[in-house]
Amino acid sequence: MSGVRRFLVTSSLKARMRMWAASGSYVNWIEGRNNRHGTETWMVTVFGEHASYFLDAARVCPVTLEEIIGAGDDESYKLLFGDPGTGWAGEP
Numbered sequence: 001m002s003g004v005r006r007f008l009v010t011s012s013l014k015a016r017m018r019m020w021a022a023s024g025s026y027v028n029w030i031e032g033r034n035n036r037h038g039t040e041t042w043m044v045t046v047f048g049e050h051a052s053y054f055l056d057a058a059r060v061c062p063v064t065l066e067e068i069i070g071a072g073d074d075e076s077y078k079l080l081f082g083d084p085g086t087g088w089a090g091e092p
Contacts, residue, residue, distance in 0.1 A: 003047075003048045004045050004046070004047055004048065005045070005046050005047075005048055005051050005067065006043065006044070006045050006046075006067070006068040007043070007044050007045075007046065007054070007065055007066065007067050007068065007080075008041050008042070008043055008044075008065070008066040008067075008068060008077060008087060008088045009041065009042045009044055009058070009063050009064070009065055010035065010037070010039055010040070010041040010042075010063065010064040010065075010066075010082070010086060010087045010088060011039060011040075011061065011062070011063035011064060012039060013039075013040075015061045015062060015063050016040065016042065016061075016063065018061045019057055019058060019061045019063050022057035022061070023044075023046075023053070023054050023057050026046070026047070026050040026053065026054070027044050027045070027046050027050070027054055028044060028045045028046075029042055029044050030042070030043045030044060030045060031043050035088060035089045036089040037086065037089055041087065041088045041089075043068070055080070058080070058081050059081060062081065062082070063081065063082065064079075064081060064082025064083070064086045064087045065079075065080045065081040065082060065087075066078060066079050066080060066082075066087045066088060067080055
């Protein structure tokens with residue numbers, strides 16, 4: 001798949017550092033924010049040709065991973081890994 005894909009990564013610091021170490025050479029870690037779960041959620045961008053590597057890393061780290069679909073008022077989050085309700089929840 002070509003283009004850029006956008007994801008939200010929510011996890012403990014330890015899992016996020018594992019994820020960053022596994023993907024830091026091909027993923028842009030854009031911005032992290034505190035959320036209502038007491039953890040951080042990071043927005044990342046990945047070129048489509050690297051997305052399968054990123055998804056493999058997310059599967060084993062483990063993190064809650066959501067893909068950002070659309071933009072602006074039409075933006076939604078598709079849960080890929082993790083339990084429902086454990087992803088982005090807004091700032092406390």
